[in-house]
Amino acid sequence: MPSKKKREIRERRQKTGESYQAAQRQWKQANTPLQPHTPEWLDKLTAVNEGQAEHSKLIFELSDSTDVCAVCGDTPTTLYRSTEAAVAVSLVLLCDDCFVIQTTRMGAKLVLAGGSK
Numbered sequence: 659m660p661s662k663k664k665r666e667i668r669e670r671r672q673k674t675g676e677s678y679q680a681a682q683r684q685w686k687q688a689n690t691p692l693q694p695h696t697p698e699w700l701d702k703l704t705a706v707n708e709g710q711a712e713h714s715k716l717i718f719e720l721s722d723s724t725d726v727c728a729v730c731g732d733t734p735t736t737l738y739r740s741t742e743a744a745v746a747v748s749l750v751l752l753c754d755d756c757f758v759i760q761t762t763r764m765g766a767k768l769v770l771a772g773g774s775k
Protein backbone atom coordinates (compact mmCIF):
# COMPACT_ATOMS: atom_id res chain seq x y z
CA MET A 659 0.00 0.00 0.00
CA PRO A 660 1.68 3.24 -1.05
CA SER A 661 1.45 5.48 1.98
CA LYS A 662 1.20 9.24 1.89
CA LYS A 663 4.72 9.32 3.32
CA LYS A 664 6.18 7.17 0.53
CA ARG A 665 4.40 9.19 -2.12
CA GLU A 666 5.62 12.48 -0.70
CA ILE A 667 9.19 11.19 -0.45
CA ARG A 668 9.04 9.96 -4.06
CA GLU A 669 7.67 13.30 -5.25
CA ARG A 670 10.35 15.17 -3.35
CA ARG A 671 13.09 13.00 -4.85
CA GLN A 672 11.73 13.59 -8.34
CA LYS A 673 11.81 17.33 -7.74
CA THR A 674 15.13 17.61 -5.96
CA GLY A 675 17.11 14.55 -7.06
CA GLU A 676 18.00 13.82 -3.43
CA SER A 677 18.96 10.39 -2.15
CA TYR A 678 16.24 8.36 -0.51
CA GLN A 679 17.82 8.87 2.92
CA ALA A 680 18.04 12.63 2.49
CA ALA A 681 14.47 12.88 1.26
CA GLN A 682 13.28 10.67 4.11
CA ARG A 683 15.11 12.81 6.64
CA GLN A 684 13.56 15.96 5.20
CA TRP A 685 10.13 14.39 5.27
CA LYS A 686 10.51 13.36 8.89
CA GLN A 687 11.67 16.83 9.85
CA ALA A 688 8.75 18.45 8.05
CA ASN A 689 6.23 16.10 9.65
CA THR A 690 7.48 16.01 13.22
CA PRO A 691 5.91 18.66 15.40
CA LEU A 692 8.57 20.98 16.74
CA GLN A 693 9.23 20.72 20.44
CA PRO A 694 7.59 23.77 21.97
CA HIS A 695 9.61 26.87 22.83
CA THR A 696 12.89 25.69 21.28
CA PRO A 697 14.94 28.03 19.05
CA GLU A 698 13.59 26.13 16.01
CA TRP A 699 10.05 26.62 17.28
CA LEU A 700 10.66 30.36 17.66
CA ASP A 701 12.21 30.56 14.18
CA LYS A 702 9.20 28.92 12.61
CA LEU A 703 6.81 31.12 14.54
CA THR A 704 8.81 34.22 13.58
CA ALA A 705 8.35 33.37 9.92
CA VAL A 706 4.57 33.55 10.11
CA ASN A 707 3.79 35.59 13.21
CA GLU A 708 6.68 37.80 14.18
CA GLY A 709 4.72 39.67 16.82
CA GLN A 710 3.77 36.52 18.69
CA ALA A 711 7.29 35.15 18.36
CA GLU A 712 8.84 38.34 19.74
CA HIS A 713 6.35 38.30 22.59
CA SER A 714 7.15 34.70 23.51
CA LYS A 715 10.90 35.34 23.20
CA LEU A 716 10.57 38.21 25.67
CA ILE A 717 8.51 36.05 28.03
CA PHE A 718 11.16 33.32 27.98
CA GLU A 719 13.92 35.86 28.61
CA LEU A 720 12.08 37.48 31.50
CA SER A 721 11.22 34.08 32.99
CA ASP A 722 14.77 32.85 32.37
CA SER A 723 13.13 29.63 31.15
CA THR A 724 11.26 28.22 28.19
CA ASP A 725 9.30 25.90 30.47
CA VAL A 726 6.66 28.55 31.00
CA CYS A 727 3.40 29.66 29.40
CA ALA A 728 4.19 31.11 25.95
CA VAL A 729 1.74 33.97 26.52
CA CYS A 730 2.28 35.13 30.10
CA GLY A 731 5.29 33.24 31.49
CA ASP A 732 3.26 31.57 34.23
CA THR A 733 3.69 28.02 35.54
CA PRO A 734 2.51 25.29 35.71
CA THR A 735 1.82 24.74 32.05
CA THR A 736 0.12 22.11 29.98
CA LEU A 737 1.18 20.96 26.53
CA TYR A 738 -1.43 21.68 23.87
CA ARG A 739 -1.60 20.80 20.21
CA SER A 740 -3.35 22.96 17.66
CA THR A 741 -5.84 21.19 15.43
CA GLU A 742 -5.62 23.90 12.79
CA ALA A 743 -3.73 22.70 9.74
CA ALA A 744 -2.41 26.14 8.81
CA VAL A 745 -0.85 26.90 12.17
CA ALA A 746 2.92 27.53 12.20
CA VAL A 747 3.82 25.66 15.35
CA SER A 748 1.43 22.96 16.44
CA LEU A 749 2.68 22.44 20.00
CA VAL A 750 2.60 25.07 22.70
CA LEU A 751 2.84 25.24 26.48
CA LEU A 752 0.14 27.34 28.12
CA CYS A 753 -1.06 27.96 31.65
CA ASP A 754 -4.71 27.29 32.47
CA ASP A 755 -5.77 30.94 32.24
CA CYS A 756 -4.16 31.51 28.85
CA PHE A 757 -5.62 28.27 27.52
CA VAL A 758 -9.11 29.52 28.40
CA ILE A 759 -8.44 32.95 26.87
CA GLN A 760 -6.90 31.50 23.70
CA THR A 761 -9.71 29.03 23.10
CA THR A 762 -12.71 31.13 24.15
CA ARG A 763 -11.71 34.63 23.04
CA MET A 764 -9.02 34.16 20.40
CA GLY A 765 -10.67 31.23 18.65
CA ALA A 766 -7.65 28.95 18.96
CA LYS A 767 -8.38 25.28 18.45
CA LEU A 768 -6.27 23.44 20.99
CA VAL A 769 -6.40 19.94 22.40
CA LEU A 770 -4.36 18.29 25.13
CA ALA A 771 -1.15 16.91 23.68
CA GLY A 772 -0.29 14.85 26.73
CA GLY A 773 2.13 15.75 29.45
CA SER A 774 2.03 18.73 31.73
CA LYS A 775 4.74 20.46 33.70
Ligand SMILES: [Zn+2]
Nearest residue numbers: 727730753756
Ligand atom coordinates in the same frame (compact mmCIF):
# COMPACT_ATOMS: atom_id res chain seq x y z
ZN1 LIG B 1 -0.36 32.06 30.56
